[in-house]
Amino acid sequence: MGKLKTYTRRAFLVGSAAVAGGVAFGAYLVARTPENPNLADLAEGEATFNPWVRIDASGITLITPHADIGQGAASMQAALIAEEMDLNWGDFRTDFGRPAAAYWNTAMAGDAAPVLPWDEGFGARAMRATMESVIKVVGLQGTGGSTSVPDSFVKLREAGAMARETLKAAASARTGISVADLRTEGGAVHLPDGTEISYTELAAEAAGIEPVHGTPLREPSEWRLIGQQMPRLDILAKSTGTQTYGLDIDLPDMARASVRMNPRKGGALNGFDASTAEGMPGVEQIVEITGGVAVVASNTWYAIQALDAIDFDWGEAPYPAEQADHWAALESGISDETLDSEWINDGDVDAIPADAVEVSAEYRAPYVAHQPLEPLNAIVLVEDDTVQVWTGHQIPRILQQQVAAITGHSADDVILHNQYSGGSFGHRLEFEYVKQAAEIALQLRGRPVKLTYSREEDFAQDFPRQITFARSRGAVRDGRVTSFDIQIAAPSVLGSQMGRIGFGAMGPDTQLPAGVWQQPYAFQNNRVRTYAVPGLSPVSSWRSVGASVGGFLAEGFLDELIHEAGADPLEERIRLCTLDEVSRLTLEAVGEMANWGESLPQGTGRGVALVHSFGVPCAQIVEVTDVDGAIRLDRVWVAADVGRVVDPVNFENIVQGGVIWGLGHAINSEITYTDGIADQTNYHSAEGMRMYQAPEVTVRGLENGAIRGIGEPPVPPAAPALANAIFAATGQRLREMPFWNHIDFV
Amino acid sequence: MQLNINGEAREVDVEPDMPLLWVLREELGLTGTKYGCGVAQCGACTVHIDGYAERSCQARVGDLEGTQITTIEGLGNPAALHAVQAAWVEHQVAQCGYCQSGQIMQAASLLSETPEPSDEDIDFAMSGNLCRCGTYPRIRAAIHTAARNMGG
Numbered sequence: 035m036g037k038l039k040t041y042t043r044r045a046f047l048v049g050s051a052a053v054a055g056g057v058a059f060g061a062y063l064v065a066r067t068p069e070n071p072n073l074a075d076l077a078e079g080e081a082t083f084n085p086w087v088r089i090d091a092s093g094i095t096l097i098t099p100h101a102d103i104g105q106g107a108a109s110m111q112a113a114l115i116a117e118e119m120d121l122n123w124g125d126f127r128t129d130f131g132r133p134a135a136a137y138w139n140t141a142m143a144g145d146a147a148p149v150l151p152w153d154e155g156f157g158a159r160a161m162r163a164t165m166e167s168v169i170k171v172v173g174l175q176g177t178g179g180s181t182s183v184p185d186s187f188v189k190l191r192e193a194g195a196m197a198r199e200t201l202k203a204a205a206s207a208r209t210g211i212s213v214a215d216l217r218t219e220g221g222a223v224h225l226p227d228g229t230e231i232s233y234t235e236l237a238a239e240a241a242g243i244e245p246v247h248g249t250p251l252r253e254p255s256e257w258r259l260i261g262q263q264m265p266r267l268d269i270l271a272k273s274t275g276t277q278t279y280g281l282d283i284d285l286p287d288m289a290r291a292s293v294r295m296n297p298r299k300g301g302a303l304n305g306f307d308a309s310t311a312e313g314m315p316g317v318e319q320i321v322e323i324t325g326g327v328a329v330v331a332s333n334t335w336y337a338i339q340a341l342d343a344i345d346f347d348w349g350e351a352p353y354p355a356e357q358a359d360h361w362a363a364l365e366s367g368i369s370d371e372t373l374d375s376e377w378i379n380d381g382d383v384d385a386i387p388a389d390a391v392e393v394s395a396e397y398r399a400p401y402v403a404h405q406p407l408e409p410l411n412a413i414v415l416v417e418d419d420t421v422q423v424w425t426g427h428q429i430p431r432i433l434q435q436q437v438a439a440i441t442g443h444s445a446d447d448v449i450l451h452n453q454y455s456g457g458s459f460g461h462r463l464e465f466e467y468v469k470q471a472a473e474i475a476l477q478l479r480g481r482p483v484k485l486t487y488s489r490e491e492d493f494a495q496d497f498p499r500q501i502t503f504a505r506s507r508g509a510v511r512d513g514r515v516t517s518f519d520i521q522i523a524a525p526s527v528l529g530s531q532m533g534r535i536g537f538g539a540m541g542p543d544t545q546l547p548a549g550v551w552q553q554p555y556a557f558q559n560n561r562v563r564t565y566a567v568p569g570l571s572p573v574s575s576w577r578s579v580g581a582s583v584g585g586f587l588a589e590g591f592l593d594e595l596i597h598e599a600g601a602d603p604l605e606e607r608i609r610l611c612t613l614d615e616v617s618r619l620t621l622e623a624v625g626e627m628a629n630w631g632e633s634l635p636q637g638t639g640r641g642v643a644l645v646h647s648f649g650v651p652c653a654q655i656v657e658v659t660d661v662d663g664a665i666r667l668d669r670v671w672v673a674a675d676v677g678r679v680v681d682p683v684n685f686e687n688i689v690q691g692g693v694i695w696g697l698g699h700a701i702n703s704e705i706t707y708t709d710g711i712a713d714q715t716n717y718h719s720a721e722g723m724r725m726y727q728a729p730e731v732t733v734r735g736l737e738n739g740a741i742r743g744i745g746e747p748p749v750p751p752a753a754p755a756l757a758n759a760i761f762a763a764t765g766q767r768l769r770e771m772p773f774w775n776h777i778d779f780v
Numbered sequence: 781m782q783l784n785i786n787g788e789a790r791e792v793d794v795e796p797d798m799p800l801l802w803v804l805r806e807e808l809g810l811t812g813t814k815y816g817c818g819v820a821q822c823g824a825c826t827v828h829i830d831g832y833a834e835r836s837c838q839a840r841v842g843d844l845e846g847t848q849i850t851t852i853e854g855l856g857n858p859a860a861l862h863a864v865q866a867a868w869v870e871h872q873v874a875q876c877g878y879c880q881s882g883q884i885m886q887a888a889s890l891l892s893e894t895p896e897p898s899d900e901d902i903d904f905a906m907s908g909n910l911c912r913c914g915t916y917p918r919i920r921a922a923i924h925t926a927a928r929n930m931g932g
Contacts, residue, residue: 104876104913265872272877273868274861275812275852279878282811290806315795333794335802338818407816407824407878407912456814456878457912489817683872687918691875694914717821717910726903728916 408456
């Protein structure tokens with residue numbers, strides 16, 4: 035099997051990357067348990083049994099270290115702890131906690147290692163174990179890659195069980211009643227005579243007891259919360275305008291700032307003339323920072339107005355100035371010199387029998403901006419001993435390092451107050467805005483500075499999704515798809531992103547083939563090769579990252595092959611889907627949901643796509659109607675297997691949103707460059723989906739596979755399912771996003 | 781200048797061309813109204829001015845003396861929800877939640893003019909309000925629920 039034979043080489047690459055990255059380490063380091071960060075500021079009478087629970091006489095605080103960027107991570111984490119701890123839903127506070135190695139992400143290794151998700155062979159397990167050791171030793175706390183649920187699912191229930199059993203031990207010590215005769219419910223220990231002692235009342239005593247380890251977790255049949263709808267903890271605040279986001283924080287004596295950076299991202303500031311801006315209303319100070327200028331004013335709007343009045347002399351872009359040159363670089367980038375990796379080579383894709391029909395095509399996916407609705411913002415206060423930062427961020431400990439490098443403090447003295455974010459989609463994995471706020475705050479030492487981007491600045495400085503060009507070739511024979519060969523050229527996402535924080539290359543970019551090489555289809559002949567093209571725009575993780583493009587490349591072209599074979603799009607996928615049974619069940623489920631095969635009115639068509647990403651097979655059927663030459667989106671059916679649906683209502687919401695995200699951007703969003711500057715400056719030119727276009731989306735969560743997250747997997751199948759539906763309705767094949775450049779939509 | 785916001789007279793001292801949005805958020809501390817785009821493309825800053833849904837990023841504060849301004853804080857609060865807010869909670873609409881103040885203000889305006897909106901009415905009224913998380917199916921359902929509960 036070609037999928038196995040390249041392990042040795044990749045294992046070497048990952049292993050050497052660990053050493054080259056400066057993390058050569060011994061087993062003793064891997065075995066070490068990181069310190070509980072709650073101990074650093076524990077008050078008298080306050081108990082903490084592990085990094086996730088704090089109790090004092092005033093209440094219970096659950097630490098939910100995964101950032102909440104809208105996906106409901108805070109509620110999910112609290113539910114897992116509360117399940118075992120026997121807390122009533124909502125009878126506790128949550129806090130994002132302080133950045134700490136104790137919160138290292140136990141699930142990131144699964145997708146960071148270049149192995150197939152269902153592969154449990156020795157090589158695959160060794161690769162994952164190596165990656166996991168690296169992540170633990172460096173203490174990588176991170177939210178991303180749909181890992182919050184798989185990272186939390188066992189360890190947070192264990193944290194809850196540990197807290198519960200320790201509190202029972204404290205009650206036993208107080209009453210002399212054996213632990214075996216105590217039970218817990220509603221945040222209290224219940225004695226055999228019916229007396230209740232609340233956890234908060236036991237906190238001071240429990241603080242002096244060694245935490246009880248090793249209690250077995252409850253069986254699913256005993257769960258009270260997991261699998262049930264829980265009102266999100268933030269739902270009332272988010273329905274009344276009372277949720278505080280980073281942008282809403284006001285501190286005493288806080289300065290308000292906005293920036294104008296070189297719109298040729300990463301280019302230099304050669305000079306500027308602020309003589310007009312200096313005298314404008316509200317302006318307090320104009321300060322130069324690396325690559326741009328900040329205006330400090332009494333109101334952010336004054337700061338933005340003043341920035342508009344500054345004349346700038348910007349340097350050149352460190353990438354091609356014109357969009358056509360980006361495409362040309364990709365097309366010529368499919369060459370032996372830029373080959374990043376060959377991920378699959380099964381059979382012989384070059385030996386096409388005489389009686390087979392060969393099909394070839396080129397696919398393109400543009401740069402796309404993230405643009406969550408809350409513009410990027412951060413508050414930084416630089417003082418002699420510490421730096422405080424208020425912002426929403428997904429990689430808190432790297433943020434500490436990035437800020438410390440600017441202010442000259444040690445990373446441990448950077449105190450992050452993590453915030454709820456008004457969306458991210460990958461945007462809050464980046465650091466530029468925080469670094470800029472730190473540079474300004476360093477010049478206003480002792481005074482908190484809030485940096486707010488204008489929307490135009492946010493568009494201009496956004497590191498977009500990777501642009502991608504693919505050349506595909508396949509064959510069909512006897513009504514079946516027999517061969518699938520694809521070459522994918524793109525700037526390296528991980529190379530660009532990791533490069534900005536000073537990490538070297540970590541071997542081939544696992545995101546470039548994502549959504550393609552994990553496809554669970556057994557083609558007789560199959561080859562997947564990726565090409566990392568240097569010198570293009572900086573790029574970044576965009577909701578579902580590589581798979582957001584890869585799914586379109588793989589499932590769009592497969593649809594062409596199936597059509598050429600004269601087979602049914604769903605039936606042929608099911609026939610090919612022999613590498614992963616969970617995926618096959620997902621395809622079958624979505625077909626059943628949509629009653630696939632039923633007759634449709636003239637002008638209506640359906641398309642299907644399955645994409646396996648972040649360990650989740652997600653299958654979608656999109657139905658569209660051709661209304662006088664314009665496409666109307668009618669309905670979407672989605673089946674996705676995450677092993678266990680923690681909250682069915684939030685699950686449905688996130689899946690619906692992921693589908694709408696995928697569809698909307700496939701239809702109308704791209705970033706293009708002219709003179710090195712993004713042409714799209716606000717939502718009028720890159721809007722994603724609006725209400726009038728949003729179809730009905732029916733969702734089913736399946737529980738046959740491993741425990742996985744759902745933030746990203748609904749995105750990749752949406753674009754190809756839509757393209758395939760449009761083909762079914764109109765006969766027009768779409769091979770390039772955004773689709774509205776090629777066909778009209780209602 | 782003097783403004784009437786949520787039934788209270790508020791004094792502000794800013795340039796008359798400052799948009800209401802920035803007065804609410806940074807001069808008066810009413811942060812429930814959100815900055816999203818600044819150019820009337822996203823609807824996150826929607827408030828009611830004399831009962832009409834308006835984009836506060838486009839309303840010069842100098843033009844607003846003598847008007848009645850209602851923000852999300854004046855529509856209802858966690859202890860006393862407006863029917864639209866109650867429907868938002870019932871349908872668990874919010875994800876990141878950042879657009880929802882504007883969505884709710886727009887929906888309340890729609891229902892005051894059209895007590896029994898069709899899906900088409902909802903699409904027409906709400907398509908100026910972006911939700912990057914894609915909660916549109918739930919917004920649609922919540923508006924129908926609110927309409928029923930308001931006796932529409």
